[in-house]
Amino acid sequence: MANSKTIDEIVRNWLIIAQRDLLTAQQGTQAGIIITETICYHCQQTAEKALKAFLVKHQVEFPKTHHLSLLINLCSNIDASFQQLDDADAL
Numbered sequence: 001m002a003n004s005k006t007i008d009e010i011v012r013n014w015l016i017i018a019q020r021d022l023l024t025a026q027q028g029t030q031a032g033i034i035i036t037e038t039i040c041y042h043c044q045q046t047a048e049k050a051l052k053a054f055l056v057k058h059q060v061e062f063p064k065t066h067h068l069s070l071l072i073n074l075c076s077n078i079d080a081s082f083q084q085l086d087d088a089d090a091l
Contacts (some may be wrong), residue, residue, distance in 0.1 A: 007056060014053035021045040044068070047088060051075055 025042035028035060044066075051071040055062050058078050062071060068088040075082040 007059065011053045011057045014049050014056060018046045018049035018053065021049065054078075 021042045025039045025046065028039040028042065047068055048066060048071065051068065051074075052062065054075055055071065055078075060074055060078065062074055065071065068085075072082050072085050072088055
């Protein structure tokens with residue numbers, strides 16, 4: 001088990017990358033030509049990385065995956081309010 005400083009650093013790194021994906025998606029909505037697939041991809045990546053940051057913070061292991069529903073289910077074991085995100089796979 002990692003110490004709390006290491007965990008916090010890993011969480012911070014996941015969230016920094018999530019913020020960059022969100023910024024990329026936002027910039028995509030302001031482009032002259034909007035490429036929906038690219039915007040959706042970065043939105044999905046933002047959600048995925050934020051969920052993984054939450055799991056790391058709570059020291060829950062997760063498989064290498066891009067499936068938001070699997071990550072949401074793991075998060076729901078910690079906080080039941082994640083169950084409200086049942087339509088996240090639409091990303």
